[in-house]
Amino acid sequence: MTRKEERRRRVLRWSAMLGAGIVSAAAIVLLIPGALGLIAAALAVLLALVAGHRVMIAPPGVAILTYHSISPQPGWLPWSRDIAVHPDTFARHLATLDRIGAKVIATREFVERRRAGEPVPDRSVVLHFDDGYLDNHQYAMPLLQRHAMPATFFPSLDFIEPDDRPRHDGSGEGYMRWAELIDLRAFGFEVEPHGVDHARVPTSDKIVGRLDAANWRQHAWMQWAATPGPKHDWFRMAAPAAVPLGSPIPASGLALAERAWIGSAREDTTAFVGRIERDLVACRTTFSQRLGSPPRIFCWPENKVGNEGREIARRLGYVASTGGKRRNTAEEPAEVLSRLHIDDRALGFRWLPAEALYLRASVRLMQGNHYWYLLLAPMQAFRRFMIALRSRLGDDFC
Numbered sequence: 190m191t192r193k194e195e196r197r198r199r200v201l202r203w204s205a206m207l208g209a210g211i212v213s214a215a216a217i218v219l220l221i222p223g224a225l226g227l228i229a230a231a232l233a234v235l236l237a238l239v240a241g242h243r244v245m246i247a248p249p250g251v252a253i254l255t256y257h258s259i260s261p262q263p264g265w266l267p268w269s270r271d272i273a274v275h276p277d278t279f280a281r282h283l284a285t286l287d288r289i290g291a292k293v294i295a296t297r298e299f300v301e302r303r304r305a306g307e308p309v310p311d312r313s314v315v316l317h318f319d320d321g322y323l324d325n326h327q328y329a330m331p332l333l334q335r336h337a338m339p340a341t342f343f344p345s346l347d348f349i350e351p352d353d354r355p356r357h358d359g360s361g362e363g364y365m366r367w368a369e370l371i372d373l374r375a376f377g378f379e380v381e382p383h384g385v386d387h388a389r390v391p392t393s394d395k396i397v398g399r400l401d402a403a404n405w406r407q408h409a410w411m412q413w414a415a416t417p418g419p420k421h422d423w424f425r426m427a428a429p430a431a432v433p434l435g436s437p438i439p440a441s442g443l444a445l446a447e448r449a450w451i452g453s454a455r456e457d458t459t460a461f462v463g464r465i466e467r468d469l470v471a472c473r474t475t476f477s478q479r480l481g482s483p484p485r486i487f488c489w490p491e492n493k494v495g496n497e498g499r500e501i502a503r504r505l506g507y508v509a510s511t512g513g514k515r516r517n518t519a520e521e522p523a524e525v526l527s528r529l530h531i532d533d534r535a536l537g538f539r540w541l542p543a544e545a546l547y548l549r550a551s552v553r554l555m556q557g558n559h560y561w562y563l564l565l566a567p568m569q570a571f572r573r574f575m576i577a578l579r580s581r582l583g584d585d586f587c
């Protein structure tokens with residue numbers, strides 16, 4: 190059962206119990222006049238609340254929070270609205286974790302404890318940063334150090350800048366170099382792979398559109414797929430260099446999770462498995478060479494993975510990988526990490542008290558307290574409303 194299914198089931202059961210308690214109380218008041226009826230009705234509601242509480246409090250889970258860009262100027266990323274978090278929001282998130290007594294632990298410690306069958310500290314939280322953006326080094330690292338919080342950074346090999354000189358200023362656009370990743374390691378942070386090229390593959394002969402001047406950056410995966418090797422500076426291109434405007438955009442899926450459409454057929458199992466294996470082996474080899482020890486955790490691009498991928502990761506010595514959809518409770522397999530995507534503008538616009546409250550509710554919910562969904566759900570609905578309003582009134586709104 191995914192955490193969304195669990196949440197729906199628990200909140201529905203709680204609502205039904207509470208509703209039954211209220212209906213029973215009303216019936217009791219009608220049937221039994223006077224103080225006795227009122228006392229019996231109150232007891233009926235109390236009983237419903239106690240029974241409902243047992244439903245709303247689930248076995249504890251560990252919130253793994255996944256960030257991407259942490260930047261005041263993430264506009265160079267075409268998808269920044271979906272994945273970028275302002276440093277002010279991020280600072281507020283870390284302060285919130287401190288305030289609610291979260292114990293931030295490293296991914297490897299979390300996985301090793303699970304593998305050994307040991308309990309994790311109460312209210313544990315794990316922090317992840319995907320894609321290896323340079324702003325992680327410039328903005329996230331100092332804030333994490335201020336709060337003495339460990340974290341794991343997941344760059345993709347082809348997006349790591351080849352230059353070896355670290356940068357401590359500049360625009361913050363682009364991706365980290367090995368020097369900056371080694372710097373993170375030197376400060377005690379974990380650096381683990383996120384695949385070679387974050388690739389997508391065509392998954393059928395269906396065409397979903399054509400590349401044009403407005404959309405080619407959103408479909409940058411097509412340029413990446415046609416550019417073997419380093420592609421850390423793709424965003425500096427003024428026009429698509431590898432796949433020209435006007436080219437058809439095929440239906441696509443994540444390369445390490447779905448079979449590619451090659452010619453007029455779907456690739457066979459041998460080719461599919463071979464492709465995943467080459468990716469994970471390349472990550473293991475390069476990470477071992479550059480960081481001095483083999484990687485232990487694998488982060489699947491966009492958290493998409495199938496049984497084949499899990500089996501290959503296991504065989505190649507990765508003790509855990511992402512892509513789970515649950516809450517990281519003690520009963521779940523130690524090799525599967527379920528993560529929560531964290532973004533900005535909880536209400537459709539940035540307001541730090543709301544960012545803090547939304548994060549708190551998200552963490553508590555993942556830790557098993559489903560009462561927080563009663564707050565989260567209206568916040569999410571309000572956000573959807575604001576986003577719809579913005580798209581109707583124009584992007585300058587909010």
Ligand SMILES: [Zn+2]
Nearest residue numbers: 319320490491
């Ligand atoms: Zn990613």
